[in-house]
Amino acid sequence: MTAPVLRPAALRAAALRAAPGRRPPSPGRRILSPHDWGRRGTRYGWRGIHTALFAGLVLLGALPLIWMARAAVSTTTDLVQRPLALWPDPPMWSNLADAWNLLGIGQYLWNTVWLVAGSWVVQLIVAATAGFALAVIRPWYGRYVYAALLVTLFVPGTVTLIALYLTVLDLPGIGISIADTPWAVWLPAGAHAFNILLAKQFFDAIPRELFEAAQVDGAGWFTIFRRIVLPMSKPILAVISLLAIMTAWKDFLWPLIVLTDPALQPLSVALPRLAQNTDPAYLIAGLVIASVPPIIVFLAFQRQIVSGIGFTGLK
Amino acid sequence: MTSAPTRLPVPTTSPAGEAPRHPAPAAAPPRRRVPGMRRRASLAGLVFLVPALVLFGYFAWWPIARSVVLAFQQTNLVDPAEWVGWANFEQLFADPLLPTAALNTLWFAALSLLIGLPIPLFVAVAMSELRRGGALARVLAYLPVVIPPVVSVLLWKVFFAPGENGVVNSALGLVGLGPFPWLQSPELAMPSLVIVATWSGAGTAILIYLAALAGVSTELYEAAELDGASIWQRVWHVTLPQMRGVILVLLLLQIIGALQVFTEPYVMTDGGPANATVTVLLMIYRYAFLFGNYGVATALSVLLAVVLVIVSAVYLRLTRSWSSS
Numbered sequence: 001m002t003a004p005v006l007r008p009a010a011l012r013a014a015a016l017r018a019a020p021g022r023r024p025p026s027p028g029r030r031i032l033s034p035h036d037w038g039r040r041g042t043r044y045g046w047r048g049i050h051t052a053l054f055a056g057l058v059l060l061g062a063l064p065l066i067w068m069a070r071a072a073v074s075t076t077t078d079l080v081q082r083p084l085a086l087w088p089d090p091p092m093w094s095n096l097a098d099a100w101n102l103l104g105i106g107q108y109l110w111n112t113v114w115l116v117a118g119s120w121v122v123q124l125i126v127a128a129t130a131g132f133a134l135a136v137i138r139p140w141y142g143r144y145v146y147a148a149l150l151v152t153l154f155v156p157g158t159v160t161l162i163a164l165y166l167t168v169l170d171l172p173g174i175g176i177s178i179a180d181t182p183w184a185v186w187l188p189a190g191a192h193a194f195n196i197l198l199a200k201q202f203f204d205a206i207p208r209e210l211f212e213a214a215q216v217d218g219a220g221w222f223t224i225f226r227r228i229v230l231p232m233s234k235p236i237l238a239v240i241s242l243l244a245i246m247t248a249w250k251d252f253l254w255p256l257i258v259l260t261d262p263a264l265q266p267l268s269v270a271l272p273r274l275a276q277n278t279d280p281a282y283l284i285a286g287l288v289i290a291s292v293p294p295i296i297v298f299l300a301f302q303r304q305i306v307s308g309i310g311f312t313g314l315k
Numbered sequence: 316m317t318s319a320p321t322r323l324p325v326p327t328t329s330p331a332g333e334a335p336r337h338p339a340p341a342a343a344p345p346r347r348r349v350p351g352m353r354r355r356a357s358l359a360g361l362v363f364l365v366p367a368l369v370l371f372g373y374f375a376w377w378p379i380a381r382s383v384v385l386a387f388q389q390t391n392l393v394d395p396a397e398w399v400g401w402a403n404f405e406q407l408f409a410d411p412l413l414p415t416a417a418l419n420t421l422w423f424a425a426l427s428l429l430i431g432l433p434i435p436l437f438v439a440v441a442m443s444e445l446r447r448g449g450a451l452a453r454v455l456a457y458l459p460v461v462i463p464p465v466v467s468v469l470l471w472k473v474f475f476a477p478g479e480n481g482v483v484n485s486a487l488g489l490v491g492l493g494p495f496p497w498l499q500s501p502e503l504a505m506p507s508l509v510i511v512a513t514w515s516g517a518g519t520a521i522l523i524y525l526a527a528l529a530g531v532s533t534e535l536y537e538a539a540e541l542d543g544a545s546i547w548q549r550v551w552h553v554t555l556p557q558m559r560g561v562i563l564v565l566l567l568l569q570i571i572g573a574l575q576v577f578t579e580p581y582v583m584t585d586g587g588p589a590n591a592t593v594t595v596l597l598m599i600y601r602y603a604f605l606f607g608n609y610g611v612a613t614a615l616s617v618l619l620a621v622v623l624v625i626v627s628a629v630y631l632r633l634t635r636s637w638s639s640s
Contacts, residue, residue, distance in 0.1 A: 029533055030443050031549050033540055037446075042546065046444060053441045054452065060514065061455035065462070067482070068470055083485040122370075130367035139360030149367065152375040158575045158596055159620040162603050162613045163378035163385055169392065172377060188374040196367060221359045250463045252578050257604065268465040272582045275469055284473065287466045298461040299454070306453050306522060 065291070072096060072285040079280060092281065099285035103274050105267070109289060112249065112266035118182055119189035119248040120241060126190040127240050128233070131199025132225050136211060146200070149193045158253070164188060165257055184258040189248060195240050202236035203229060242297075242305055249294050382620075385613040392609075403614035412593060413615075419505065420594045424573035426509040431569055435517045436562070439524035440550060453522065460518035468582045471511040472498070475583075498584055501591035508579040508592060516572075520565055527561040528554065563634050570630070571623055595619055 036042045066086055071079055073095050074088040082089070100106055130149070134142045157164075168184045169177050178184045206229065214224050230237075252268045259265050262273075267290040275283050298305060386403060390396040407413060442452050459467060474482040475497040484494035497507045531554060539549045555562075577596040580586055586593035595615065603612035 029536065030528070030531075031440070031536055031554060032444055032546060033536070035540075036546060049441050050445060053438065053445075054448070054455075056438075057452055057455040061458045061518075064470065064474070064514075065458060071473070080480050083480050083482045084489075126366045126370055129363045129365075133360045133363035133367075137356050137360040137363060139357040141357065142360060145364060145368070148376070149371060152371065152379070155375075155379055155620070156571065156575055156623060158577070158599075159616045159623070160375075160378040160382050161599070162609050162616060163381040164374060165603070166385070166390070166392070166609065167373060167378050167381065171373060187370055190366065190370040191374040193371075193375075221363070225363070246461070252463075252465050253600075268463050271465055271469060275472075275582075280473060283469065287470055290466050291462050294461045294463065295458070298457070302450075302454055302457075306457065 065295075068284060068288055068291070071281065072099075072288040074281060076279060076281050095281050095285045096289070099282040100289070103278065103282060103286055104270075105286050105289050107263070108265060108267045108270040111264055112268070112290075113293075115182055115185045115255065115266050116245055116248040118186035120244045122186050122190040123192060123195050123244040124237065124240060126192075127195035127199040128230065128237065129225075130196045131203050132221075132229055134196070135200045135203035136206075136224065136229060137221060146196075149196055152191070153193045153197075161253070161257070168258055179258050180261045180264060182264065185248075185251070185255055188254070189244070195243070198236055198240055199233070202233060206232055238304060242301060245297065246294065246305075382613055382617060385610060386617040387610075387614075389610045391607065399610065403610045404618075406611055407614050407618070412590065412598060415590050416593045416595050416598045419590075419592060420574055420576065420596075422505055423509060423512075423576055423594060424570055426506060427512060427573040428566070428569060430509065431513045431517065431520070431573075432562075432566060434513070435520035436524055438517075439521045439528060440554065442521070443525055443528040453525070456521045457518040459515050462515065464515055464578050465582060467515045468511055468579055471507075471514070472583050475507055499588055501589045504584050504588060504591050508576075508583060511583070512573075512576065512579050520569075523561065523565060524558065527558045531557045567627060567630050570626060574619070574623060574626070 032042070032046065037046075063086070070086050070088050073091050073093055075090065075092050078085075078089055133139070134146050165179075168179050168188070171178065178187070210228055211224050214228060219227070250268070251266075255266050256269045259269060262270065265273075267286070271283070271286055271290060274286065278286075385396070387398060387400060388396040389399045389403070438456065442449065442456070445452060462470075476482065476484070477494065477496045477499050478484065479488060479494050481494065481497070483497065487493040487495070495503060498504050535553050535557065536549055539553050544552065575596055576594050577600065580592040580594050580597050581600070584592045586597050596619075599612045599615050599619070602608045602615065
């Protein structure tokens, strides 16, 4: 599962090469063949399409963000007078610092990081332990538990929202409320069956001989988990981590409901509230500060993210 | 949490869907087993399952069961919940806002599909033919998805500022259009929200389509070309049929996601102007957290769940009969 899942195209190419009696396909061809590219009309037509494609991608993918960066360091007058400019005149570098201090962005950013980190840890622990139990230990009741876990994938989170909120207000059997604490975000984040599905499928593909050999050598389940499975599972743990972090960073509705105390709210909840009575330039500076960390993570891990999306439906 | 419906496993052409099934213990090949291992395995398995069982018990299974019960109860969080039968549903159906919200949500979903289905498909096909710059194109396409939804919604709220100095209006002014009132107009508010939602969601669809396109066998294209199929015939008769599975699943996920839209109407318009953008989820939110009427809010959630199930079932049935014909 490691390489094949993360690089299906490469695997398929290898399989095609290995298949006997097959003519190797022309390298790199898709719908258009080299012959098509050799025809002048087709070539110019597709160059035109591709130029339009890049123009559209830059216009919609990059320019709004460049505009946001420019607006964050512009004066309000400049924004009104030259709405389409991509360079500030005069540049107001102090906006970022002012927004940071006046709006308390630092606190909200820290809250976001804290909430994301906790959700990430909880999701990793749940996915790795449950995946290990279901794929490696394989108790007799494992498939019933797995089915019960997967069923939750078919119930949209918004449908159980109110009941989940009431649960958080008064944990059944314990009788305490975790609303307005980070736990209200961390713990429900762990109840995400898709992570377990990913972990289990990955662990399923590890040869069982490894575990049996370790058992013969006297290793217990915990040793097998820590010494064999976890070190071999870095690719899938990385995918789960990226999914967890990016989802948690984007989360809005749930923290809006359970974190009513502004001192705990993440940026995504605080920004719309601040937007109502803030100078636009400061607000946009806040938007930039909230966007920079995910953009950096994306650019740093874009290959893993892009190749991971094809099979996870990451959003 | 709220993104759960969009993260159902999407069957692509990658081998993920064909991963080894969990073999039933009885069907597993006979292995030399240490005596008593089965019992130890079931105990050890339980220990490792504790985090999942506790968290799913509290935050997934219990809320699902509780939703069904709560829809028939009245609770104020202080006194014990009181059984009220169908009263919550009756109150809901007496609310004149419900038809408006239902129609608005359907309108949002229809518009989202109208632009959210063909555009990513077309872009993905064009991108898969790129001989250079494919990586850059993918990054550009996915950048809007990376931005937190609240940020993109607030940013577009600025873009959609009415009057000649709004960003979108100035851009359209360059080609002699507008200015339009966008979020201030009952007719344009919903399409504006759809533009924002599509902007921040299309990148995912594009990348999933690209992965599916990479899985279409080159030999099919070569065979079609040998048979004299033109480029567009190849797209129409080879590419699209090969991608049908992915397209159909993604379409269903888009419908399910669109029916639960919340962030855009809540942050951009708060349901206005003149209730033109009140959606079902916004109503649920208001019933629960503005009016404190958790019973009615849950009743509406349950109704929404029923609609989602019906939509999925009908959809799967329809698409199955298409595939067989």
